[in-house]
Amino acid sequence: MSETTRIIPKPKKNKIGLWFIYSALLLIYIWAFSGMGLPEIKQTAGQISKAIFSGIFHPDWNYISEPGGEDLLHGLLDTLAIAILGTFISAFLCIPFAFWSAANMSKGRAIPSFGKFALSFIRTFPELVMAIMFIKAVGPGSFAGVLALGLHSIGMLGKLFSEEIENMDSGPTEALIATGANRIQTLWFAIIPQVIPGFLSYTLYRFEINVRSATILGVIGAGGIGTPLIFALTSRDWNRVGIILIGIIVMVTMIDLISGYLRKKFI
């Protein structure tokens, strides 16, 4: 019988730090929930939910294609066109930003840091607010949506592109400099071929996001399927809401599949 109690000292974790995090979390939750109050649920909520579900299961098939042209297919096509053009514009406009904010493209840290901040600013500026502003400039419609997506996407694409530039192999650049190439030639022969596949892949990724974004631009009048959806919601035409939702889900899924396939081919 061994009576020796073996004491193996527990490794001391940073307990104070942990407790600090736990209490901070607790405080945040107390603050968050106490501020909300008890939600009032409308009497009709259950009824409407049922109506929406029944709308999804009994969609208004006739809306898919109507002689007037104000139908689902046109709305979806419009949405797609907004996303395509918006993505295309931002993919071009973000390139100077990307080189500006890539740390390996300039000496010193001030210039890229400022570029990164500019991109961050664009990213945070909500695309819907941009769309509202463009509506003031070019009038309501899809074009305002295109401009909003084109400008807003620069924020994210510029960041992803600049990271792609930062991760590139500097060897070919050095080799081109050694052959006596000037800056533009080095860019064209050593840098661009390396970053193009990444750029294309990120552009497609952003396109997937933009298709989703384009579906809601119509809420504020910037074109796409969002406008008829909001009309259907406010006029409580649940069967039409159903078919529009199905249309969006099918379109987004198809775009994701196609874009995912293309992205795999590029990398």
Add this chain to the structure above:
Amino acid sequence: MNPEQKRTIPPSPSKIKGYITAILFIILIWGSSVKTESSIGEFIVGFPNIMDLLGQMFPPNWGYFNNITDAMLETIRMAVIGTTFGAILSIPVTLFSASNLVQNAWIFYPVRFILNLIRTIPDLLLAAIFVAIFGLGSLPGILSLTVFSIGIIAKLTYEAIESIDQGPLEAMTAVGANKIQLIVFGVIPQVLAYFISYILYTFEINVRAAAVLGLVGAGGIGLFYNKTLGFLEYDKASSIILYTLVVVLFIDFISTKLREKLI
């Protein structure tokens, strides 16, 4: 051309594929611009309006910050609560979509399919639907953020679970652990840090999303965009934008620091 050239140069590959791709691409862009009635001319005509608008936005109405602080706090609350509910609900979804935990393809494929469906619907659209059901207020906003969060957190986490080291799981099975013991001692320790990191990441996204949900009536600071832009008070609108920027950057900064510590 060169008679003394005896070597055999390999034929240069056909460029037809490249040309076809280029033509299709041009048609796509051209078609899109026709469909959306986009034109550079119209943009140039409208450009002074944009400059004018920016002029009116500057300087921001600093005094307006006081009016919108409550709404800003509500926005953050919505993001906190929505992310939390989303994270809790995503746990069961995650466990049922990881193919190395649920070997039955009849379970994980349907669960993943529903997850993918959820991810196809943008948060604002969800909010618009929830507003139709529950009426104006922050409740529909929170619900839409919850559903949206499940889509992101569950997907990232089940992918993390599928890529974990199988060794500990096999060792646990060998000593006769049941499914729950397996998850508690074999899976959770390996993915917990990732799970928390994904929650923080989703929280960052949700703060941004919550800031605009008000545009469809789902609570938060977004309501004030409608108010100010509707009355053409652009200096106030730019205060909202600046305020949002500061809060978002601050939260991003903290969250990124925490995530770096976790992984």
Add this chain to the structure above:
Amino acid sequence: MIEFIDVSKTYPNGFQGLKKINLKIEKGEFVVIVGLSGAGKSTLLRSINKLNEITDGEILIDGISITDATGADLRRIRRDIGMIFQNFNLVKRSTVLRNVLSGRVGYHSTWRTIFGLFPKEDENLAFDALERVNILDKAYTRADQLSGGQQQRVSIARALAQEAKIILADEPVASLDPLTTKQVMDDLQRINQELGITTIVNLHHVELAKEYATRIIGMRAGEVVFDGPAAKADDETFAEIYGQGIKESGLLGESVS
């Protein structure tokens, strides 16, 4: 002819990479620079085409100072100096032909190269160069589909297409297996003998140095500690260059694979 006059290089952290180097390399020589890593081989080689700037002294290429050259003058001098790197430094996603043609960009205006309007002679030069290193059949293959040895031969072809008068090779075989090492070194030697291109190679492998060099320069701690014909370099010499550990390390023996 390449002349080093009192060349020194001090890094910003105070480390002296090169200490008062004086050298003359004649046209057509096959020089191998040997030494431990960190001895300054690479710094020396890369200062010849000003990829590394020196802090003191002057380097003359055919009587013209590259140390003072900037802008277009510097590019014109670099155009005549081919460089081969340990990691090949090819654009992996471009075709072999495009990689070789990139050696020609220094000869043409910017817009012409950007639109890919290389004259017919340039393409012929590129094909000649590829033929000389025996990979003409790979002209339209993407560079990343070639083996390491083939990629290094593409980079030799790039230097040839450049019509370089000097080829600098910085550890050209360090990432290659023994068999391809021999092929690449043979290519360099043949080019040196047939075209009379001055060739300067960094190696850390003594056996290879003795086999291929007409002249060996030994470096240690930023200084030239041996400079003479390959035949004169014996085990004692290498012991001096590498320190006493060399005999046990097996670097001299045939056991090196």
